[in-house]
Amino acid sequence: MKGFGHPTLILLFLLFFALLPYLPLGIWRAFLLDVGFFVLLFTALALSWDLVARTGQLSLAHGAFFGLGAYGAGLLAPQVGTLPALCLGALAAGAGALVLGWVTLRLHGLYFAMASLAFSEVLRTLALKLPFTGGPIGLPVLPPFGGNWPLAAYYLGFSVLLLATALSLWAERSPFRLAQAATRQSEAxxxxxxxQVVRVKLWSLFLGSVVAGLAGGVYGMKTLFLSPYDAFSLARAVEALVIPIFGGLYTTLGPLLGGVALVSLEQALRLWIQEGYLVVYGAILILVILFLPRGLVGVLGRRRG
Structure with a gap:
């Protein structure tokens, strides 16, 4: 997979989304910028999941990290401001990951997956029951920087993606890659x-959770409202899992390609087909998994060959 780094493609991807708000988008401008925002955010979430998957762990806790960051930032923003709230929310997600890792990272495969799923359900239940979270009614969230900059949420999402990309490239090209690969292949x-297997898995989980927490915080500031069913949804974890599989596991380019393809496809099907679009979306996913086991980066690799 190392040969599929494609630094130029990654740079062009980031440059395109950095300049997207300034392109002549016409009457579709608002819609395309919204789609672009969700591409940025969910691609960052996918990169954070892939960072954990490189150790061989199947995490279903990314919905929990996303929700911790969202609620942490949403609750703290009125007191400390946008950027400190996002950072503190991300640290809350990181603290949750350390707790989860300390308890469960000696588990393997499906056992860890089930434990991480239970962790998400516990946090969602707490968010439903605790009074300061708004309970099932939900939590209103302030827009970033008081709403004074219309593109604030977009560029915050872009910043989260930059961080996720930088961490993924570091893990892909540093000696840490060898430790992750060895852990994935055989812990013994x-x-x-x-x-130090536990330390490698714990460090990977912490870094991935911080990115997921930042993504959740920016998501709340964009949507201006959070509910436990949305913020801690299993769908977040599933989306974070599916995008790297679609694009190509254990790479940086794979989740970037998968994020653009899947988020754009979902929005297009929602617009064109409306009811029943999930059936078509699911069928496409199944076909790709069956016939492109190495994802989109596998297709690029064959074309280069």
Whole structure:
């Protein structure tokens, strides 16, 4: 997979989304910028999930990290402002990941997946019951920077994607990649080679959770409202999982391509087909998983060959 780094494609991807608000989008401007925002946010979430998956762990807790960051930023923004609230929300997600990791990272495969799913359900239940979260009624959230800059949420989402991309590239090109790969292939062999397996998995989970928490915080400031059913939704974890599989696992380019393709496809099907669009969306996903096991980066690799 290392050969599929394609730094130029990654740079062009980031440059396009940095300049998107200034392109002549015509009457579709508002819609396309909204689609672009969700591409940025959910691609960052997918990169954060892929960072954890490189250790061989199937995490279903990214919905929990997303929700922790969203509620943390939403509750703190009136007191401390936009950027400190986002950072504190991300740290809350990171703290949740450390707790989850300390308890469960000695588990493997489906056992860890089930534990991470239970963690998400516990947090959603707490958000429904605690009075300061707004309970089932939900929590109003202030717009970023008091709503004084219309593009604030968009560029905050872009900043989260930049961070996620930088972390993914670091993990892909640094010696940490070898530790993650050894852990994924065989924990017993990795330990013999001197890899501190639990520390590698815990560090990967923490970094991924911080990015997911930032994404959740920006999401709340964009939508201006949070509910436990949305913020802690299992759909967040599933989307974070599906995008890297669609684009190509254990790469930086794969989730970037998968995020653009899947989020844009979902919005287009929602617009064109409306009712029943999820059937077509699901069928496309199944076909890609069956016939493109290495995702979109596999297609690019064959064309280059």
């Amino acid at each position: 062999v990795a330990r013999v080679l001197g890899v």
